[in-house]
Amino acid sequence: MQMKRWxxxxxxxxxxxxxxxxxxxxxxxxxxxxxxxxxxxxxxFNLMMLSLYIMIGVFVVVAxxxxxxxxxxxxxxxxxxxxxxxxxxxxxxxxxWTTVPIILLLILAVPTVMATFALDEGTDNxxxxxxxxxxxxxxYWWEFEYPDLEIKTSQDLYMPTGERVxxxxxxxxxxxxxWVPTLGGKMDTNTATVNKMxxxxxxxxxxxxxxxxxxxxxxxxxxxxxxxxxxxxxxAWAEKMQNASSxxxxxxxxxxxxxxxxxxxxxxxVGGEGGNTGPSLTNFGDREMVAGILEHTDENIKxxxxxxxxxxxxxxxxxxxxxxxxxxxxxxxxxxxxxKVEE
Amino acid sequence: xxxxxxxxxxxxxxWLTTVDHKKIGILxxxxxxxxxxxxxxxxxxxxxxxLYPEFDFVGAATFNQLLTMHGTTMIFLAAMPLIFGxxxxxxxxxxxxxxxxxxxxxxxGFWLFSAGGILLNLGWFMGGAPDAGWTGYAPLSTTSxxxxxxxxxxxxQISGIGTLIGGINFLVTIIxxxxxxxxxxxMPLFTWSSxxxxxxxxxxxxxxxxxxxxxxxxxxxxxxxxxxxxGGNPIIYEHLFWIFGHPEVYILVLPVFGMxxxxxxxxxxxxxxxxxxxxxxxxxxxxxxxxxxxxxxxxVGLGPIANSIFAVATMxxxxxxxxxxxxxxxxxxxxxxSFPTANLFAVGxxxxxxxxxxxxxxxxVPPADYxxxxxxxxxxxxxxxxxxxxxxxxxxxxxxxxxKIFGTMLNEFLGKLHFWLFFIGFHxxxxxxxxxxxxxxxxxxxxxxxxxxxxxxxxxxSIGAFLMGIATIIMVWNIIQTAIKxxxxxxxxxxxxxxxxxxxxxxxxxxxxxxxxxxxxxxxWLEKRAGxxxxxxxxxxxxxxxxxxxxxxxxxxxxxxxxxxxxxYSMWVIAIGGLVLTVVGMVIRSxxxxxxxxxxxxxLPAEGGKGK
Numbered sequence: 001m002q003m004k005r006w007x008x009x010x011x012x013x014x015x016x017x018x019x020x021x022x023x024x025x026x027x028x029x030x031x032x033x034x035x036x037x038x039x040x041x042x043x044x045f046n047l048m049m050l051s052l053y054i055m056i057g058v059f060v061v062v063a064x065x066x067x068x069x070x071x072x073x074x075x076x077x078x079x080x081x082x083x084x085x086x087x088x089x090x091x092x093x094x095x096x097w098t099t100v101p102i103i104l105l106l107i108l109a110v111p112t113v114m115a116t117f118a119l120d121e122g123t124d125n126x127x128x129x130x131x132x133x134x135x136x137x138x139x140y141w142w143e144f145e146y147p148d149l150e151i152k153t154s155q156d157l158y159m160p161t162g163e164r165v166x167x168x169x170x171x172x173x174x175x176x177x178x179w180v181p182t183l184g185g186k187m188d189t190n191t192a193t194v195n196k197m198x199x200x201x202x203x204x205x206x207x208x209x210x211x212x213x214x215x216x217x218x219x220x221x222x223x224x225x226x227x228x229x230x231x232x233x234x235x236a237w238a239e240k241m242q243n244a245s246s247x248x249x250x251x252x253x254x255x256x257x258x259x260x261x262x263x264x265x266x267x268x269x270v271g272g273e274g275g276n277t278g279p280s281l282t283n284f285g286d287r288e289m290v291a292g293i294l295e296h297t298d299e300n301i302k303x304x305x306x307x308x309x310x311x312x313x314x315x316x317x318x319x320x321x322x323x324x325x326x327x328x329x330x331x332x333x334x335x336x337x338x339x340k341v342e343e
Numbered sequence: 344x345x346x347x348x349x350x351x352x353x354x355x356x357x358w359l360t361t362v363d364h365k366k367i368g369i370l371x372x373x374x375x376x377x378x379x380x381x382x383x384x385x386x387x388x389x390x391x392x393x394l395y396p397e398f399d400f401v402g403a404a405t406f407n408q409l410l411t412m413h414g415t416t417m418i419f420l421a422a423m424p425l426i427f428g429x430x431x432x433x434x435x436x437x438x439x440x441x442x443x444x445x446x447x448x449x450x451x452g453f454w455l456f457s458a459g460g461i462l463l464n465l466g467w468f469m470g471g472a473p474d475a476g477w478t479g480y481a482p483l484s485t486t487s488x489x490x491x492x493x494x495x496x497x498x499x500q501i502s503g504i505g506t507l508i509g510g511i512n513f514l515v516t517i518i519x520x521x522x523x524x525x526x527x528x529x530m531p532l533f534t535w536s537s538x539x540x541x542x543x544x545x546x547x548x549x550x551x552x553x554x555x556x557x558x559x560x561x562x563x564x565x566x567x568x569x570x571x572x573x574g575g576n577p578i579i580y581e582h583l584f585w586i587f588g589h590p591e592v593y594i595l596v597l598p599v600f601g602m603x604x605x606x607x608x609x610x611x612x613x614x615x616x617x618x619x620x621x622x623x624x625x626x627x628x629x630x631x632x633x634x635x636x637x638x639x640x641x642x643v644g645l646g647p648i649a650n651s652i653f654a655v656a657t658m659x660x661x662x663x664x665x666x667x668x669x670x671x672x673x674x675x676x677x678x679x680x681s682f683p684t685a686n687l688f689a690v691g692x693x694x695x696x697x698x699x700x701x702x703x704x705x706x707x708v709p710p711a712d713y714x715x716x717x718x719x720x721x722x723x724x725x726x727x728x729x730x731x732x733x734x735x736x737x738x739x740x741x742x743x744x745x746x747k748i749f750g751t752m753l754n755e756f757l758g759k760l761h762f763w764l765f766f767i768g769f770h771x772x773x774x775x776x777x778x779x780x781x782x783x784x785x786x787x788x789x790x791x792x793x794x795x796x797x798x799x800x801x802x803x804x805s806i807g808a809f810l811m812g813i814a815t816i817i818m819v820w821n822i823i824q825t826a827i828k829x830x831x832x833x834x835x836x837x838x839x840x841x842x843x844x845x846x847x848x849x850x851x852x853x854x855x856x857x858x859x860x861x862x863x864x865x866x867x868w869l870e871k872r873a874g875x876x877x878x879x880x881x882x883x884x885x886x887x888x889x890x891x892x893x894x895x896x897x898x899x900x901x902x903x904x905x906x907x908x909x910x911x912y913s914m915w916v917i918a919i920g921g922l923v924l925t926v927v928g929m930v931i932r933s934x935x936x937x938x939x940x941x942x943x944x945x946x947l948p949a950e951g952g953k954g955k
Binding site for chain 2: 033034043048062075080082089116117192211221313
C-alpha cells in the first residue's frame with residue numbers, strides 16, 4: 001500500500017515540476033524568452049535547450065568525478081603522512097578529454113551556424129508582399145514607421161501574426177538595442193548603420209519590448225509594446241491609422257487641440273502633421289501606457305506633462321508644469337485621450 | 344638583518360621609493376584590496392536599489408555611475424593590481440631570482456596604476472563619476488554631459504600604461520631571470536600562466552589605449568571619430584574595446600588558473616596531473632583569446648558569416664578549459680586532499696567555474712545569444728567566471744601565500760567562515776540572474792516594473808550580495824586580527840612544492856643568499872623528498888648587488904596625474920606642466936647612473952644563507 005502510493009507520487013513528480021516551472025520559473029508570459037511565441041524565439045529556445053543539455057551532460061561527468069574525489073581522497077586526520085604516488089599524467093585521458101568535447105561542440109556548432117544564417121534569411125531582400133517596419137530608437141522612446149503604408153507611430157508596435165515581418169533598425173542619438181524576448185532575440189540600433197532582422201509572431205497578443213543597451217539614465221524605462229494581430233485586424237488598423245482624424249470631439253478637447261498646436265506640435269506629430277523629435281501621438285488614446293511605463297490614467301498624463309524628468313530622468317521633453325494650469329492640462333488630456341483609432 | 348644603508352629610512356619615504364618587488368607586491372595588494380572593498384560597496388548599493396521593483400534608493404543617474412564604477416573598479420583597479428600583487432610577491436621567488444628584471448619600471452608601473460586609479464575615482468568628488476558603463480560605448484560616452492567620462496578616459500589611460508609596462512617587465516623577468524636549471528618546462532604553473540598573461544597584456548592593452556585615445560579626442564578636442572552625423576562610426580570603438588576586452592578576461596583568469604594548479608597540487612600532496620597539457624592548454628587559451636572578441640558583439644549586426652566564425656572560435660576555447668578542469672580533478676584523484684581555507688576556495692572554484700563555462704558555451708551560440716546578450720543572463724555568466732574564477736582564485740592565493748608575504752598565519756576558523764558565507768552568497772546572488780535574463784530583464788537597468796515576474800529573483804540576488812558583503816567584512820576582520828596578534832608562520836607551512844617555500848617567511852630583501860640550483864619540476868618538493876634541508880646553491884656565497892630606491896617613479900606618475908586632471912578641465916598650461924614633470928623625471932633617470940649597492944656577505948645572517 002505504502003509502496004504503491006509512493007510510486008504514484010513519483011509518476012506525478014515530473015508533471016508537477018513542469019507545471020511549477022511554467023507557473024513560477026518562466027516569468028511573465030508577455031516578456032519571457034522561456035515561453036517563446038514566435039518563430040525566431042522558438043529557434044533560439046531550441047538552441048538554448050540543445051546547448052544546455054550538452055552542457056548538463058558535461059557537468060554531470062565533472063560532478064561525478066568531483067564527488068568521488070572529495071569522498072575518497074581526503075586526508076584522514078593531521079597525522080596522515082602518507083605521500084601519494086606522484087603521477088605525471090595520462091596521455092590516453094588527455095586525448096579523451098580533448099576529443100570528446102570537440103565532438104560535442106561539433107554537434108552544437110552545426111545547428112548553430114544553420115540557425116545563424118536562417119535568422120538572417122531574406123533580411124536584405126524581403127519578399128515583395130512582406131511588411132517592412134523601420135524602427136528608430138531615441139532616448140528614451142521608440143519610433144515605428146511603416147514606409148509602404150505611410151504610417152508612423154511610436155511606443156506600440158502593431159504587426160500581423162503568422163508571417164515574417166522585416167525590420168530596419170537604427171538610432172537617432174546613442175546606441176540602443178531592440179528586444180522583444182517572447183518573439184525573438186535582440187538587435188542593436190546603431191547610429192551609423194542600419195540593421196535588419198525579422199520577427200514572426202505565432203498568435204495574437206501583446207508582448208513587452210525592452211531596450212537592451214545602456215543608453216543613459218532612463219535606459220531601464222525605455223519599454224515598448226508589440227501588439228500582434230491577425231492579418232485582417234492589422235490591415236484594418238493600418239487603414240484606420242491612415243485615415244486617423246485629429247479632430248477634437250468636445251469643447252474641452254477643442255481647447256486642448258489649440259494648446260497642442262501651440263506647445264506640442266513642434267515635437268509631437270498627430271496624423272501626418274508635426275515634428276518628430278518626440279513620439280508621434282496619432283493613436284495615443286489607444287496606448288496602454290503613458291511614456292511606456294506609467295499606467296494610462298488622466299492623472300499620470302498630467303503628471304508626465306508637468307514634470308517628465310521626474311518619471312524618465314534625463315529625457316529630452318521639457319517640463320510644462322509652470323506653463324500650463326490645471327484647466328489647460330485637463331483640456332490637453334481630453335484632447336490626447338481622444339486621439340484613438342480603435343474602439 | 345641589516346647593516347646596509349637603509350637603517351635610518353623614514354618608513355613612508357621607504358614605501359614611496361621602494362623598488363623591492365616584495366614591497367611593490369604589498370603595495371599592489373593593499374591598493375587592490377582597497378579598491379576591491381570600494382567596488383564591493385558599489386555593488387551592494389546597486390543591489391539595494393534593485394531589492395524591490397520601482398524602489399528608489401540612489402536614483403537613475405547615480406545608479407549608472409555606480410554600475411560603471413563597479414565594473415571599472417573591479418576589473419582595472421581591484422582584479423588587475425591584486426594579480427600584479429601576487430605576481431610581484433611570488434614570481435621572483437618561484438623562479439629563484441633576486442628581483443624582477445626592471446625594478447625601477449616595476450615601481451613606475453605601480454605608481455602609474457595608482458595615479459590612474461585615484462584620478463578615475465576623483466569623479467565622485469568632482470561633479471559626477473563616469474556613467475557610460477565600464478565598456479564606455481560611444482556615442483553615450485562621447486555625449487555624456489559633465490566630466491564623468493573624462494575621468495574614465497584619462498584615468499584608464501594612465502593606469503593602462505602602468506599595466507602595460509608591468510606586463511613587459513614580467514615577460515623579461517620570466518625569460519631572463521630564472522635560476523640555473525629552471526627550464527621553461529620546470530616553471531611552476533603560476534609563473535607559466537603569469538608569463539602568458541603578460542604576453543596578452545602586451546598585445547591587448549594597446550587596443551584599449553587606442554580606443555580610449557580616440558574617445559579622449561572626441562571628448563576633449565572636438566574630433567568626430569564616433570559621431571555618425573560627421574561620418575564617424577561607433578562600432579569601431581566596440582571593436583577596439585573588445586579586442587582588448589576579451590583577452591582581458593584571460594589576463595585576469597589565467598594567473599588564477601596558475602594559482603589553483605599549485606594550491607590543488609600542494610594540498611593533494613601530488614604533482615600536478617598533466618603538467619605539460621596544462622601549459623599548452625594555458626597557451627592555447629591565451630592564443631584563442633584574441634580570436635573571439637566579436638562574441639561580445641553578436642547583436643551589433645555584423646552579419647551571419649562573422650557571427651558564425653566567431654561562434655565556432657569561441658566554442659573551441661571550451662576545449663583547453665575543459666582539459667584544465669579534468670587535470671585539476673585528476674590531480675586530486677589518488678591524492679591526500681586537505682581543506683584549509685586556501686584549498687576550500689580552490690575546490691569551491693571548480694563547480695562554480697564549470698557553471699560559468701557552461702553558460703559560456705551557451706553564449707557562444709549566436710542565435711541564443713540574441714536572447715542572452717545584454718540581459719541578466721550575461722551578468723550571471725561573467726560573474727560566475729570572474730567571481731567564481733578570479734575572485735575565488737585571489738582569495739585562495741591570499742590565504743595560501745599570506746604566510747610567505749607577511750610571515751604570519753591567518754585565522755583558519757574565520758577563513759572558513761569567510762569561504763562558506765561567500766560561497767553561498769555568491770551562488771544566491773548570481774544563479775537566479777540566469778533566469779532573470781531569460782525572463783526578459785536587461786542588464787544595467789536601475790529599476791524594473793512590478794508585475795513582470797522579476798521580483799523574487801532580484802530579492803534573492805540582493806540578499807546573496809549582502810551575504811558576500813558580510814563574508815568580506817569577516818575577511819577584513821581576520822586580516823586585522825592577524826596583523827595584531829597573528830601567530831608566526833614557518834618557512835613552509837603547507838608542505839609546499841615550489842621554490843618560494845624554501846626560504847624564510849617573509850623572504851629576506853635579497854630573496855636568495857645564493858641562487859639555487861633547480862633540479863626538476865616542484866624543485867623544493869624534490870629536495871625535501873631527497874632529505875635535503877635546503878636548496879642546493881648554484882653559486883658561492885658572495886656580495887649581493889641591490890638596485891637603488893628611487894622617488895622618480897612616484898614623481899613621473901604624479902606628473903601624468905596632474906596632466907590628466909588638468910586636461911579634464913582644459914587647463915592646458917597646468918597639463919603641459921604635468922607632462923614636463925614626467926619628462927624631466929625620464930631625463931633624470933636617463934642621464935644619471937644608478938649603481939645600486941651591495942649587501943656584503945659578512946652581513947648576511949647565518950641562517951639566511953640557504954644551502955648551508
